[in-house]
Amino acid sequence: MNTLKNFNPIVLLIYFIYVLFISIFSFNPILLISGMLGAVLYCLVVSDKRSLLKSIAACIIILLAVTITNPLFSHNGKTVLFFINDNRVTLEAFVYGAVLGLCITEVILWFKCFNLVFDTERFIFLFGKISPKLALVLSMTLRFIPNFIKSFREINRTQKLISNKRRLKRYLNSFSAVITQAMENSIITSDSMNSRGYGSKKRTFYSRFRFTLSDAGFLIITSVLFVLSVVYKTDFTYYPELIFPSINFLEALGYLSFIILTFIPFIYELKEGIRWKYLISKI
Amino acid sequence: MVKKYLKYLFVFLLIPALIIIGAVLYPQRSFVIVSAAVVITACVPFFISFEKNSSTRRLVMLAVMTALSVAGRFIFAPIPFFKPVTAMVVIAGMYFGCEFGFLTGALSAVISNFYFGQGAWTPFQMFSWGIIGFIAGLLSNPLIKSKIVLIIYGVFAGIAYSLMMDVWTVLWMDGTFNPERFIAAIATALPVTAQYIISNIIFLIILEPLFRKKIERLKVKFGL
The missing domain is CATH 1.20.5 (Single alpha-helices involved in coiled-coils or other helix-helix interfaces)
Structure with missing residues (x-):
């Protein structure tokens, strides 16, 4: 079940921009770990466990690789651990590498969530807001792709029976046939569209997505949390010396806001899940 | 308004x-x-x-070219290293103009990422493929006239795509342009770049005459 999808795609897009903006630019390990937890928990509820495990394994490999290789590229920093070929290997570079690895993996995980929420329908809706014509192109393309693949398979199968050309040659021949078919059909399609009056008036769009009260609520809550976590952010310094800032009340507020912001999908999903169970047991 | x-x-x-x-x-x-x-x-x-x-014909043609480039990626998936996307973008640019080339490249990136997963790299991929299509549109005359220029452009497009994605990797990792990491990124991407170049050349040599013939045929058949 994926109830987060019920929100308006624009609101959801803004939410993802908020989270990714802070994740990409803040370089703060505490925020990054919190973001990772939020994303993993959400994927745990929504997606299947195997693909999540695969992503986590990939993330661990990336994290290790980036941490270990970063000192090779960056020789800044005060605390020298040892030398390789007269190049300094510093503690700061290791720490920076680890945070960089966290940043990359966190963004990968959030894009996993993004892909879970944004299907093609929502994408076309968003594109339609910016450019209706491109949205039409997008939806036509998405329909053409399976069509072309299907007609390629049919032609290729027949070609296989009637000739004993090598595979590459046969593939190219069949692809060429698909291209001819597609291009001629495109002219026929566009003439047909014109004769049915496409372009004579502004195109209207039907969409299932309306802006409801709960969308407004979601937008306001996430915006407030975003602003709070950006305004009361804490900066970590890595070069030339590691400086971890102390936390007072306002900075704690900033941290808390971002932690809530990243846990919203998980909390919402959990809430809906509980509600669903509760309603079932009453029937 | x-x-x-x-x-x-x-x-x-x-x-x-x-x-x-x-x-x-x-x-x-x-x-x-x-x-x-x-x-x-x-x-x-x-x-x-x-x-x-944009006329309706251009609109539908854009959808067809984009769909062909993405479908080609699936169709040639069983044959290793064969990715026709860049070649299709170049052909779209040289026969239908700069703007068309850019849009084919950008949309191919968005749409193929529907299948392979969107990521932080999507905008950069859109831009890289878009620019390759755009330049193909600018060079359309020499590209159509001479096979050698076409092959050179295929090599250039393979390298340019790789380099642009490497620049983005480096910027993302260091926050500034770190030449050492850039060289390392190029080195690790070398086999992939070589594959790009080879598949670009093969596809351009094979597909370009096909498209030329088909577009000529369309011109005769529909009087464009």
Whole structure:
């Protein structure tokens, strides 16, 4: 079940921009770990466990690789651990590498969530807001792709029976046939569209997505949390010396806001899940 | 009318605003913000001009070319290293013009990522393929006339795509341009770049005459 999808795609897009903006630019390990937890928990509820495990394994490999290789590229920093070929290997570079690895993996995980929420329908809706014509192109393309693949398979199968050309040659021949078919059909399609009056008036769009009260609520809550976590952010310094800032009340507020912001999908999903169970047991 | 202007304002104000806010708040990471914003704003003029003046035929043709380039990726998946996307984008650019080439490249990136997963790299991929299509449109005359120029452009497109993605990797990792990491990125991407180049050349040599013939045929058949 994926109830987060019920929100308006624009609101959801803004939410993802908020989270990714802070994740990409803040370089703060505490925020990054919190973001990772939020994303993993959400994927745990929504997606299947195997693909999540695969992503986590990939993330661990990336994290290790980036941490270990970063000192090779960056020789800044005060605390020298040892030398390789007269190049300094510093503690700061290791720490920076680890945070960089966290940043990359966190963004990968959030894009996993993004892909879970944004299907093609929502994408076309968003594109339609910016450019209706491109949205039409997008939806036509998405329909053409399976069509072309299907007609390629049919032609290729027949070609296989009637000739004993090598595979590459046969593939190219069949692809060429698909291209001819597609291009001629495109002219026929566009003439047909014109004769049915496409372009004579502004195109209207039907969409299932309306802006409801709960969308407004979601937008306001996430915006407030975003602003709070950006305004009361804490900066970590890595070069030339590691400086971890102390936390007072306002900075704690900033941290808390971002932690809530990243846990919203998980909390919402959990809430809906509980509600669903509760309603079932009453029937 | 008001809504229309609001839309443009949104795009042209929001992105610069993002750059400024990002650069002021996160000075360590300002390069990443600027590069992302540049890449996104680069696409906007093409989208706007397509929105304003494009015939139905161009619209459907764009959908067909984009669909062919993405479908080609699936069709040739069993044959290793064969990815026709770049070649298709180049052909689209050289036969249908700069704008068309850019849009084919950008849309191919978005749509193939529907199947392979969107990521932070999507805008950069859109931009890289878009630019390859755009330049193909600028060079359309020499590209159509001479096979050698076409092959050289195929090699160039393979290298350029790789390099642009490497620049983005480096910016993303260090926050600034770190030449050492850039060289390392190029070195690790070398086998992939070689594959790109080879598949670009093969596809351009094979597909280009096919398209030439088919477009000529369309011109005769439908009197374009």
